[in-house]
Amino acid sequence: YITIIWGEFMKKVLFFISVLLLISFVIFTKFTIGGIILAIYVILSVVATRRNLTLDEIIDISILYGKKSSLVIILFIFIGSLSATWMACGTIPGLVYYGLKFINPNIFLFFVFVICCIVSSILGSAFASTGIIGVALMAIAKTSDINLNLVGAAIISGVYFGDRWSPISVSANLVSSLTGVSIFTNLRNMVKSTIVPFILTSILYLGLSRVFTLDITENLLPNMIMANYNLDIRFIFLPLVAIIVLSILKVNVKISMGISIVMATLIAMFLQNEKLFDILNYAFNGFYKFNGGELEKIIKGGGVVSMANATIVIVISCLLVGILEKMEILSFLKSKIRNIDSRANLFANMFGIGVISSMIGCNQTVSIIMTEQVMEEVYDSRGLSREDLTVDLENSAVILNGFIPWNSSCFVPCAILEVAFYIAIPLAFFLSLIPICTFIQYKIADRRALK
Structure with a gap:
């Protein structure tokens, strides 16, 4: 009995120490978004105690959901390490070097958007695609005076194309699992609602490309890269090739990234003559080899430490979701849905629930689950199929997370690319065109009254 009492006491102590550490971190680093989410968590915890929830229940549910963040944190560690080791081994410098030679400025x-669409469709992850191809494309953009927030927007548009429409996408598979619709049926049904937004996004980026061109005239960067790296194409692109091949073979993205990191480490040691200790330091603290040099503006960053803020957002978000679950917020949201008489109106309601879920859930997975659980019964009662539910989820809840500043779907890509979300996200046209075009399609084409 004494052991049980002591164990419960220590659990509370460790929990409060963890919360105090989170508070100290957001205050010390002046991490505004993290502070906002943490404040919401604390406020809801206090409200929960006034709704007959005990402190022990709040701690238990917070610990349970806090543990769920571990898988995402591991992914962040891989992303941070990958980008830094790719800089050390020559993969990213090589992409910049050959990109400047062959890309039409x-x-x-438009090129950035299309390349990110292709890569993210192969990798199936917006975060991984941003850390892999997004960082390289941003490095190319930094060689010119082109608007980096606009480039970041094109990258974000592209990575969410594949995050939404890839057979190995976590979000697409989650939606299929929740609704019971085959993943390939899900992907086939999404084509109709993807074509117009993709074409419109491409046209917009083509038009903007004529105004915001990549000025590479008299660019000395290729010579500087050649002077500091051995760009033997037999080796420097192997880490990238490994990621692509393993993803096509449907190998788990974390395993693919781990293999790529090992390959990059070996290439950095034997081709670029880097010391193992230095490479490990890059992987953790970021690649900052060219301090004070011209290359520092282009080839720097990455590392596990660079993902600290994103990690904090995910951890606090998971704690917050636990409280929301315990307070039965879903039942409250469901009770507010009314006056649905058409498919367009139904989609508008799902859009609204998706926005709320994205705001309070703080990550894509939670938002999808919350929206599906609220809307599932409504779609069934209106005589719509699970395929209808699946498509509408893909066109709302999956995409909407990217608009919420404190949601990991928005915060993480912007943090990796080092762009301002309030500028980049409005310019990420694909994200907004998906729900807009879907609503217009329902408004024009489907005039049937629902049950």
Whole structure:
């Protein structure tokens, strides 16, 4: 009995120490978004105690959901390490070098969008695609005076194309699992609502590319890269090739990234003559080899430490979701849905629930689950199929997370690319065109009254 009492006491102590550490971190680093989410968590915890929840129940649910953040944190560690080791081994410098030689500067933004669509469809992850191809494309953009927030927007548009429409996408598979619709049926049904937004986004980036061109005239960067790296194409692109091949073979993205990091480490040691200790330091603290040099503006960053803020957001978000679950917020949201007489109106309601879920859930997974649980019964009662539910979830809840500043779907890509979310996200046209085009399609084409 004494052991049980002591164990419960220590659990509370460790929990409060963890919360105090989180508070200290957001205050010390002046991490505004993290502070906002943490404040919401604390306020809801206090409210929960006034709704007959005990402190022990709040701690238990917080610990349970806090543990769920571990898988995402591991992914962040891989992303941070990957980008730094790719800089050390020559993969990113090589992409910049050959990119400057072969990319048409007059269609750069369009090229960025399309390349990110292709890579993210292969990798199935917006975060991984941003850390892999997004960082390289941003490095190319930094060689010119092109608007980096606009480039970041094109990258974000592209990575969410694949995050939404890839057979190995976590979000697409989650939606299929929740609704019971085959993943390939899900992907096939999404084509209709993807074509117009993709074409419109491409046209917009083509037009902007004519205004915001990549100025590479008299660029000395390729010579500087050649002077500091051995760009033997037999080796420097192997880490990238490994990621692509393993993803096509449907190997778990974390395993693919781990293999790529090991390959990058070996190439850095034997091709670039880097010391193992230095490479490990890069992987943790970031690649900052060219301090004070011209290359520092282009080839720097990454590392596990660079993902600290994103990690904090995820941890606090998971704690927050636990409280929301315990307070039965879903039942409250469901009770507010009314006056649905058409498919367009139904989608508008799902859009609204998706926005709320994205705001309070703080990450894509939670938002999808919350929206599906609220809307599932409504779709069934209106005589719509699970395929209808699946498509509407993909066109709302999956995409909407990218608009919420404190949601990991928005915060993490912006943090990796070092762009301002309030500028980049409005310019990430694909994110907004998906729900807009879907609503217009329902408004024009589907005039049937629902049950």
